[in-house]
Amino acid sequence: VVWMRHHGRTLKRDLESGLARAAEETGGLSAALLAAIAVGREGAETVLFLYGIVAENAGGGWVDLMLGAALGAGLAVVTAVLFMKGSRLLPQRVFFRISEVLLLLLASGLLVSGLEGFINMEWLPPLVEPVWDSGALLQDDGLLGTFAGYRARPALSILGLWVLYWIGTLWLLRAPRRSA
Missing domain, CATH: 1.10.287 (Helix Hairpins)
Incomplete structure (x- = not known):
């Protein structure tokens, strides 16, 4: 990105x-x-x-996986067709900005999943678990939790590394270009 x-x-x-x-x-x-x-x-x-x-998701969810893969492939085809036709509704600059945000959100979700794996294997201490519980407001098994790494009951180590990810990412994106 x-x-x-x-x-x-x-x-x-x-x-x-x-x-x-x-x-x-x-x-x-x-x-x-x-x-x-x-x-x-x-x-x-x-x-x-x-x-x-x-x-x-070991142990199940094959139908959901195949449905998600088919939906993703279909959306990719629709996106490619719209992109190639040069849609006036969505200029390329806006399209790439949206893609950039989605990729960064997906990366943060993958980071959280990986960190949870490290905690489960006891390679990373949770420090404080949970820092808070917002499960009554929003569960983490929905789109936001799956895609962006939202957790209703986050461990402090995950929360801290997630914040560092976003600070580093935003700093890199805002850093001035160096001439070669």
Whole structure:
């Protein structure tokens, strides 16, 4: 996200010129190979992501997993179609800002899940558990808990590292660009 924020302005131009140069030099073979590798990498990433979900929910939820995967694939296709048509309702800059926020929220959720695993394996002390209990207001088994890492009864170590994640992330995103 930080890299894209700093390089996003020139990325399209750089990719197009590099692709044209590669097509001239190799007749398009290198571009086709690069596209195949990129598609394979994305597929492997999807498999690893879904495996992580299955491992976290061991013992059930296959229907939910498949439904979620199908819904995600469908939304990806719809997003790609809308993006390629150049929707005037959602400019590319806004689209990428929304994607950036969603990726950062997802990363914070993955951080919380990983830290909970460390606490369960006793590799990380919880320090104080729970710091508070907001379960009466909002449970953590919904979308916010799954996607963004919200916990109704957080351990102090998770809360502290989550806050450090957001401080570091916001600092990196606000840091001025250095010229090369």
